[in-house]
Amino acid sequence: MRRAGVAYLFPAPRRVALSNLAPHYFVNAFRDSHGLDLLFEGEDRSLIDRKRPNEFAVIFVGLSYEPSYLNFARYLHLHGIPILRSDRPDGKFPLIIAGGVAPSLNPQPLLDICDAVLCGEAEPMHGDLTAILNDPAAAREVLPRLYYAAKPGKKPRIAQAAAGSFAVSSHPALTGEGNEFGGRTVLELDRGCVGTCHFCAARHLYGASREADRHRITHAAEEAFKRGKDIALLGTGLESVSYFDDLLDRAIAAGRTVSLSSVRIAGFTPQRASRLAAAGVKTVTLAPESMVVATRKRIGKPLTDDELFAAFETAKAHHFKVKLYLMAGLPDSDSAAEAQAIGAFFAELKDRRLTVPLSLSVTPFCPKPGTPFRGKALMPKKEYERFRDTVQRGAGKLMPQMPVEWFSWRESLLQTAFDRMSAAQGAAFLAVYADGGELRAAEKRSGIRLEDAANETQKKGTAQSK
Ligand code: SF4
Secondary structure: OOOOEEEEEOOOHHHHHHOOOOHHHHHHHHHHHHOOOOEEOOOOOOOOOOOHHHHHHHHEEEEOOHHHHHHHHHHHHHOOOOOOOOHOOOOOEEEEEEEEEHHHHHHHHHOOOEEEOOOOOHHHHHHHHHHHOHHHHHHHHHHHHHEOOOOOOOOOOOOOOOOOOOOOOOOOHHHHOOOOOOEEEEEEEEEEEEEOOOOHHHHHHEEEOOEOOHHHHHHHHHHHOOOOOOOOEEEOOOOHHHHHHHHHHHHHHOOOOEOOOOOHHHHHOOHHHHHHHHHOEEEEEEEEOHHHHHHHHHHHEEEEEHHHHHHHHHOOOOOOOEEEEEEEEEOOOHHHHHHHHHHHHHHHHHHOOOOOOOEEEEOOOOOOOOOOOOOOOOOOOOHHHHHHHHHHHHHHHHOOOEEEEEHEEEEEEEHHHHHHHHHHHHHHHHHHHHHOOOOOHHHHOOOOOOHHHHOOOHHHHHHHHO
């Protein structure tokens, strides 16, 4: 079979995949020059040219979240592409090059699967990727020389785009496919973060805050408004972006609405809230992570209770719904006391008559490579269940109508395990998983228990990141 062309695989269903900006970036960067096409989980053929995965010479794979390694492995298997690199003779299968946030944290488990794992942001890689696509046959010589190409047993080196050198937004040709933002045009405003949260990969992988190019983002927003589209703004510290308020004003002037990924509580001032309300924002996401002041201080998010209640007052004054994000099992915290503090917080919200329409999301803390908490433990499943029961008892009485979302402990286990696996473990586990798609069977047949991978290598996680 003659293989030609390049595809970008995001191993998730199409709508979920297109809610991520990476496929939009790759279409924008390589469709006109190299005919880049898109592949999604659950679809046998590419989106635009209707080609099968095995017909491409090169497949880029975007992996933003560790559990998506499972979908990726299954995808290769279901499309007749051997999982292990050593089972894919040169030229007989597509060259597979992975990247994204998850493998940038720990590329090791993918090293015996992919032909290369590239760590960091795509913009600084553009010239090298162009050279590879111009001559895929020579790629195997080029790839190992790239400083951001992961090496066995080595800490990854991360490619970072300079402030103002990137500007990613929904590709106009893809907005008709829909996304999880109600079909809005999505714009990324910043990377890295002004925050200092010790658990946060965004801060520690991507460094200090960098803004996207103002001119290009503003142009993309204005073009969206002309097409009658509303916008969604993504970023880690939106309210600290120098042109954030200007974008809100432009949306207001155009009669369009805005939705936001989240807003840091420090930037949720009454003036900002008025502007957000005028721009049609209905829901604000606040993420104090813990309801214990001392815990917040210890995790690098030193928010006082007064600041938190002030944010709720502001939300109430502007009729916002609030999505509240908390973590369970934060390092060195007492999870029983943390769970009780959540109930106490809701009781005080009621006393202060601040019960705005509220939803709560709770996720187990995951120790991320490269962060100051990289060597900490994932809380045991039973402890997470006790935490959940205590919160549900307290919140259930006080806020019976409040929707509560509990993120899966198993997904956190997968994240932690893949963040700590070696190349050999990753290859062994994913090769077996690809065959049947069953986690327990994969654990049994590969001899790799996810809990062992997550726990036994705690020290290794610490050492690797030094
Ligand atoms: S504010 Fe959010 S994105 Fe920034 S460091 Fe903290 S958790 Fe990370």
